[in-house]
Amino acid sequence: xxxxxxxxxxxxxxxxxxxxxxxxxxxxxxxxxxxxxxxxxxxxxxxxxxxxxxxxxxxxxxxxxxxxxxxxxxxxxxxxxxxxxxxxxxxxxxxxxxxxxxxxxxxxxxxxxxxxxxxxxxxxxxxxxxxxxxxxxxxxxxxxxxxxxxxxxxxxxxxxxxxxxxxxxxxxxxxxxxxxxxxxxxxxxxxxxxxxxxxxxxxxxxxxxxxxxxxxxxxxxxxxxxxxxxxxxxxxxxxxxxxxxxxxxxxxxxxxxxxxxxxxxxxxxxxxxxxxxxxxxxxxxxxxxxxxxxxxxxxxxxxxxxxxxxxxxxxxxxxxxxxxxxxxxxxxxxxxxxxxxxxxxxxxxxxxxxxxxxxxxxxxxxxxxxxxxxxxxxxxxxxxxxxxxxxxxxxxxxxxxxxxxxxxxxxxxxxxxxxxxxxxxxxxxxxxxxxxxxxxxxxxxxxxxxxxxxxxxxxxxxxxxxxxxxxxxxxxxxxxxxxxxxxxxxxxxxxxxxxxxxxxxxxxxxxxxxxxxxxxxxxxxxxxxxxxxxxxxxxxxxxxxxxxxxxxxxxxxxxxxxxxxxxxxxxxxxxxxxxxxxxxxxxxxxxxxxxxxxxxxxxxxxxxxxxxxxx
Numbered sequence: 001x002x003x004x005x006x007x008x009x010x011x012x013x014x015x016x017x018x019x020x021x022x023x024x025x026x027x028x029x030x031x032x033x034x035x036x037x038x039x040x041x042x043x044x045x046x047x048x049x050x051x052x053x054x055x056x057x058x059x060x061x062x063x064x065x066x067x068x069x070x071x072x073x074x075x076x077x078x079x080x081x082x083x084x085x086x087x088x089x090x091x092x093x094x095x096x097x098x099x100x101x102x103x104x105x106x107x108x109x110x111x112x113x114x115x116x117x118x119x120x121x122x123x124x125x126x127x128x129x130x131x132x133x134x135x136x137x138x139x140x141x142x143x144x145x146x147x148x149x150x151x152x153x154x155x156x157x158x159x160x161x162x163x164x165x166x167x168x169x170x171x172x173x174x175x176x177x178x179x180x181x182x183x184x185x186x187x188x189x190x191x192x193x194x195x196x197x198x199x200x201x202x203x204x205x206x207x208x209x210x211x212x213x214x215x216x217x218x219x220x221x222x223x224x225x226x227x228x229x230x231x232x233x234x235x236x237x238x239x240x241x242x243x244x245x246x247x248x249x250x251x252x253x254x255x256x257x258x259x260x261x262x263x264x265x266x267x268x269x270x271x272x273x274x275x276x277x278x279x280x281x282x283x284x285x286x287x288x289x290x291x292x293x294x295x296x297x298x299x300x301x302x303x304x305x306x307x308x309x310x311x312x313x314x315x316x317x318x319x320x321x322x323x324x325x326x327x328x329x330x331x332x333x334x335x336x337x338x339x340x341x342x343x344x345x346x347x348x349x350x351x352x353x354x355x356x357x358x359x360x361x362x363x364x365x366x367x368x369x370x371x372x373x374x375x376x377x378x379x380x381x382x383x384x385x386x387x388x389x390x391x392x393x394x395x396x397x398x399x400x401x402x403x404x405x406x407x408x409x410x411x412x413x414x415x416x417x418x419x420x421x422x423x424x425x426x427x428x429x430x431x432x433x434x435x436x437x438x439x440x441x442x443x444x445x446x447x448x449x450x451x452x453x454x455x456x457x458x459x460x461x462x463x464x465x466x467x468x469x470x471x472x473x474x475x476x477x478x479x480x481x482x483x484x485x486x487x488x489x490x491x492x493x494x495x496x497x498x499x500x501x502x503x504x505x506x507x508x509x510x511x512x513x514x515x516x517x518x519x520x521x522x523x524x525x526x527x528x529x530x531x532x533x534x535x536x537x538x539x540x541x542x543x544x545x546x547x548x549x550x551x552x553x554x555x556x557x558x559x560x561x562x563x564x565x566x567x568x569x570x571x572x573x574x575x576x577x578x579x580x581x582x583x584x585x586x587x588x589x590x591x592x593x594x595x596x597x598x599x600x601x602x603x604x605x606x607x608x609x610x611x612x613x614x615x
Contacts, residue, residue: 004025024101028094035184070450121168121315133362138348139367144583149606159322163349166186167185169182169214188204201488215298218289235589239586241605258286265411267436273513281423288309296412348363367580367581368573395476395553400443404518406464406514419434429471429592433467433469466505471592516528556586565588
């Protein structure tokens with residue numbers, strides 16, 4: 001799909017371009033190389049359809065047309081509502097490549113001159129780990145839940161081995177590479193993981209030592225009291241008992257504090273200004289980033305070491321207590337001893353190395369922390385995932401974003417990536433956060449094609465962006481055994497919340513002084529006032545929005561009802577002894593906020609209870 005003709009048509013380039021636009025086709029090849037085969041196939045099919053239309057309508061392929069001819073093809077396609085989604089699909093990787101090339105040489109993506117040395121970790125590549133080893137406990141996954149579990153169990157004196165499918169990336173390595181070059185290495189499927197349904201959702205998750213905490217925004221909300229009470233009282237999740245103390249511990253570990261105003265950046269300051277004008281509740285977010293420099297690169301690994309991802313804050317303590325981390329190894333199955341007195345029990349794990357060979361680590365305790373999208377298939381492969389609740393109950397925080405164009409320069413990518421929370425509608429299930437990313441990496445897709453899209457790129461410095469996520473009704477399911485398949489249909493209630501979120505974000509931006517708001521609605525991409533936004537929303541459905549999703553939870557949920565919950569109230573997998581669940585899948589329902597603290601607190605509760613019971 002790196003065909004220069006298609007890129008030239010989308011970005012209105014020609015042979016006279018010698019700057020950033022001329023480099024986009026080659027950079028696009030880099031983007032596509034990190035994506036899984038099925039994603040590349042889908043993009044190629046979409047690109048082929050655009051080329052076929054050009055050939056049918058003009059008799060020539062895009063590359064053979066002059067600039068005016070390509071522009072005509074793009075205008076004709078844009079006039080066809082059925083083609084809008086297809087064109088947006090093709091635009092996403094092109095904008096990733098274009099944003100990176102446009103910023104090259106501007107200093108906007110330069111790494112720091114010096115970074116602190118990361119705390120030491122005992123990491124061993126799977127290719128160097130012995131074929132057979134033993135441990136007291138194996139933890140599958142090194143993200144928020146796996147790291148806390150490993151620390152708790154290692155401190156309790158257990159010989160602890162963490163198995164991580166991704167690699168170990170250092171702060172210094174982040175500063176040496178552009179954001180896009182890090183993007184493909186840090187995300188599963190190059191960030192192209194998607195949930196299929198009536199409104200498809202992009203659902204990016206991290207794959208590295210530290211898991212998704214390496215690539216999240218650093219925002220640290222405490223689990224709302226109403227959610228904890230529901231987990232405890234309605235679902236019988238005893239892990240939620242005493243949850244406040246576990247949240248306190250997670251906050252101390254991550255050094256969570258309210259983000260100071262001096263590094264928020266214009267994107268956050270405009271969100272505060274708009275909320276203040278409306279009289280809405282808003283403020284700088286609490287984050288795990290003491291000394292943040294405002295590099296706006298949280299989602300591709302913090303290049304200054306300020307963000308306290310768990311590979312900087314939790315795993316070093318685990319390793320200091322004796323834990324070891326095996327990197328680059330995918331756990332194929334949990335080994336089960338079916339003949340153990342008292343019934344089936346965990347006996348260890350079998351791990352596949354990158355070269356295709358396998359190793360085994362024998363252990364009587366296995367902690368599953370592979371993430372809400374990977375844990376259900378792992379349990380099925382292991383023969384312990386037959387509970388009807390395994391893989392169901394998926395919440396994903398469906399999200400959408402809008403942008404406002406201001407008369408002054410905003411340069412949204414200078415400052416804190418996710419800086420301000422607007423909580424006026426949080427009790428109604430809508431949480432708005434001012435979020436700006438490195439150019440091209442936002443879930444917001446610039447409108448237009450050809451010259452119009454090129455102009456939008458050139459003028460993107462005047463845009464401020466807001467994102468909103470919805471406290472969703474669990475509407476998804478994780479299918480599959482060897483490969484994760486995700487099905488998610490936006491619930492009608494949540495569709496209405498998403499539309500309300502777009503209006504609320506438009507209100508904030510207009511109140512802050514935006515000249516126009518970009519809605520993300522293909523049929524009405526720009527509005528100049530709130531009345532225009534209402535008109536655009538009246539004629540749209542949620543399927544017209546650019547949707548993404550984050551924070552998958554709930555797929556191996558813990559609760560008292562054995563018919564409903566695959567794990568008991570203590571986070572122990574039903575039907576087998578010696579398997580604990582400590583990732584986001586153990587949460588019984590949507591946490592309604594960015595979930596890192598919730599997951600860490602749950603992992604702490606599950607493992608501490610196990611240690612106390614084992615004494």
